[in-house]
Amino acid sequence: AQSVSQHNHHVILSEAASLELGCNYSYGGTVNLFWYVQYPGQHLQLLLKYFSGDPLVKGIKGFEAEFIKSKFSFNLRKPSVQWSDTAEYFCAVNARDTGNQFYFGTGTSLTVIP
Amino acid sequence: EPEVTQTPSHQVTQMGQEVILRCVPISNHLYFYWYRQILGQKVEFLVSFYNNEISEKSEIFDDQFSVERPDGSNFTLKIRSTKLEDSAMYFCASSGPGGRDQPQHFGDGTRLSIL
Numbered sequence A: 001a002q003s004v005s006q007h008n009h010h011v012i013l014s015e016a017a018s019l020e021l022g023c024n025y026s027y028g029g030t031v032n033l034f035w036y037v038q039y040p041g042q043h044l045q046l047l048l049k050y051f052s053g054d055p056l057v058k059g060i061k062g063f064e065a066e067f068i069k070s071k072f073s074f075n076l077r078k079p080s081v082q083w084s085d086t087a088e089y090f091c092a093v094n095a096r097d098t099g100n101q102f103y104f105g106t107g108t109s110l111t112v113i114p
Numbered sequence B: 001e002p003e004v005t006q007t008p009s010h011q012v013t014q015m016g017q018e019v020i021l022r023c024v025p026i027s028n029h030l031y032f033y034w035y036r037q038i039l040g041q042k043v044e045f046l047v048s049f050y051n052n053e054i055s056e057k058s059e060i061f062d063d064q065f066s067v068e069r070p071d072g073s074n075f076t077l078k079i080r081s082t083k084l085e086d087s088a089m090y091f092c093a094s095s096g097p098g099g100r101d102q103p104q105h106f107g108d109g110t111r112l113s114i115l
Helices: none
Strands: A003-005 A010-012 A020-023 A022-025 A031-038 A044-050 A056-058 A064-068 A073-078 A088-097 A107-111 B003-008 B010-013 B019-024 B032-039 B041-049 B053-057 B063-070 B075-079 B086-096 B110-114
Touching: A003 A088, A020 A031, A020 A107, A022 A073, A031 A064, A031 A073, A044 A056, A044 A064, A044 A073, A056 B032, A064 B003, B003 B086, B010 B019, B019 B032, B019 B086, B019 B110, B041 B063, B075 B086
Parallel strands: A010 A107, B010 B110
Antiparallel strands: A003 A022, A020 A073, A031 A044, A031 A088, A056 A064, A064 A073, A088 A107, B003 B019, B019 B075, B032 B041, B032 B086, B041 B053, B063 B075, B086 B110
């Protein structure tokens, strides 16, 4: 079965610092990759997605992620975080040839200090 | 932007009782999902539903659980004889034509507390 690992459970940064959240998955086939964000008290929202093509994907709010197939990774980055980026971030994988379900990582809690 | 809506936002139920969680997916979406998130743990897939039948389900989705699309708009999750360990946040999601090639849109979730 597929699995998703997010190595950073809780990250604390000052405003304007750069962010990189790790995501690795285990599956040898073709995957769709997603990052979702969950702001306090709100639902999961899609930040960005990768299906095919350019492995560097740009999403909303200045986030981007890079798919490195050889490393089975899809790390999320932002050059300069803001206080409003404080949220829980989830990486998700969907294996294209095995079904529609998403496999989520355990999430990374990001706290940005003003 | 259209949203997935879930009701109620918080449900408190005595152990052993039945509970129904309701979801209204985005109107032109064809694929529907339920996930749950036990406090402090990852979001876990429960079931997917397409063309009026279950297309996939996880090991968690045993005989205690059932899903239904009773009309053209609602998608429900029923939990029979609830247990303490069913306490979790339950998320409904939907995706458009194309299934796995479309992102899933999530509702706000229903917090289920079993006493």
